[in-house]
Amino acid sequence: xxxxxxxxxxxxxxxxxxxxxxxxxxxxxxxxxxxxxxxxxxxxxxxxxxxxxxxxxxxxxxxxxxxxxxxxxxxxxxxxxxxxxxxxxxxxxxxxxxxxxxxxxxxxxxxxxxx
Amino acid sequence: xxxxxxxxxxxxxxxxxxxxxxxxxxxxxxxxxxxxxxxxxxxxxxxxxxxxxxxxxxxxxxxxxxxxxxxxxxxxxxxxxxxxxxxxxxxxxxxxxxxxxxxxxxxxxxxxxx
Numbered sequence: 001x002x003x004x005x006x007x008x009x010x011x012x013x014x015x016x017x018x019x020x021x022x023x024x025x026x027x028x029x030x031x032x033x034x035x036x037x038x039x040x041x042x043x044x045x046x047x048x049x050x051x052x053x054x055x056x057x058x059x060x061x062x063x064x065x066x067x068x069x070x071x072x073x074x075x076x077x078x079x080x081x082x083x084x085x086x087x088x089x090x091x092x093x094x095x096x097x098x099x100x101x102x103x104x105x106x107x108x109x110x111x112x113x114x115x
Numbered sequence: 116x117x118x119x120x121x122x123x124x125x126x127x128x129x130x131x132x133x134x135x136x137x138x139x140x141x142x143x144x145x146x147x148x149x150x151x152x153x154x155x156x157x158x159x160x161x162x163x164x165x166x167x168x169x170x171x172x173x174x175x176x177x178x179x180x181x182x183x184x185x186x187x188x189x190x191x192x193x194x195x196x197x198x199x200x201x202x203x204x205x206x207x208x209x210x211x212x213x214x215x216x217x218x219x220x221x222x223x224x225x226x227x228x229x
Contacts, residue, residue, distance in 0.1 A: 004157070033216065045158075045205060045220035091157055101209070101216050102148070102173065105157030 002027050002094050006106035013082045014114050020067075021077045021109045023092030033095040034068065034075045035103070040088040048090070051075065082113045118142065121206050121221035127229050128193065128200060136191045136224045138206035145210060147189035148218060151175060152203040161204075164189055193226060201228050 003026045013019035025034070036048040051059045051068050058066050063083075067076045079086055092106040119140045128134045138147065146165045150158035160173030164183040178197025183189055189208075193200045203225050207218040 009155075035217075037220075042222070043203060044222050045207075047217055047219070050217060093157075095216065101146070102160050102163060103158070103207075103218055105159075107155065107157045 002096060002104040004092055004094050004104050004106040006092055006109050008109045009107070010110045010112070012112040012114055013079070015082055015084060017082055018078060018080045019082055019111065021079075021090050021092075021111065023075045023077070023106055025073050025075065025092070025094045025104075027073070027094065027096070029096055029098065031097045033097070034066075035093040035095065036064070036066070036075075036077045037091045037093060037105075038086075038088045039091065039108070040085075045091075049077065079111075084113050084115060087111060087113045119206060119208055119219060119221035121204075121224050123224060124222070126224055126226045128226060129229050131195045133192055133194050134226065136193070136204055136206075136226070138189045138191065138221060139187055140189075140208045140221075141187060142208055142219065143186070144208035144219075145186070146208060147183070148207040148209075149173075149179075149181065149189070149191045150205045150207065152205060152223075158205060161191065200226055202226060 005024045032053045034051045038046045038048050049059050049061045049064050063080045065078045089108045091108045093103045122137045148163045149161040152158050159175050162181040164170035180192045205223045206221045209218045
């Protein structure tokens with residue numbers, strides 16, 4: 001079974017600063033997808049960024065970027081120029097490309113952006 | 116607007132009662148999923164369906180049932196056999212194709228036991 005570990009239950013960052021959220025995962029597969037989802041107080045899950053394991057280049061979406069280290073099975077999320085609207089729970093998730101393509105989630109990191 | 120609609124937003128269950136959570140999507144997605152979220156935990160998969168009239172158990176299917184009679188709809192029934200149903204329930208859908216297999220989520224239903 002796949003496991004996803006987020007070792008930082010809570011983090012905070014000053015507005016306009018940069019913060020990095022950590023995620024590690026365990027799998028024996030070679031090809032897979034990794035995701036970061038954001039869950040604001042409204043509790044709607046919103047996709048932040050996706051990384052395909054066969055791509056060496058780290059994914060980037062505006063202020064959000066990842067540091068994907070396949071050998072280390074590490075997938076961290078960097079948020080630059082943090083904004084108050086970034087305050088949310090952030091979940092790292094793994095998707096296998098075999099079987100039903102289900103998502104396996106970590107336990108989340110609660111990020112608070114401080115004005 | 117295209118999206119996933121979950122209803123109701125809040126639901127209360129009496130002991131011994133079955134309740135049904137609705138999930139409808141107009142994204143023309145083939146695959147649909149139900150997740151449960153408990154405090155301090157990530158989402159856990161209850162059931163999923165990759166095609167109409169077919170569905171599979173996830174990691175925590177006991178005490179739940181689903182149906183997939185239409186592509187757009189994937190209702191979840193929380194039966195009386197589920198002894199700890201209080202949680203936040205999220206429905207998701209995806210195209211089912213590996214090329215763009217991103218899951219999109221509804222706004223969720225909070226279920227509480229009276």
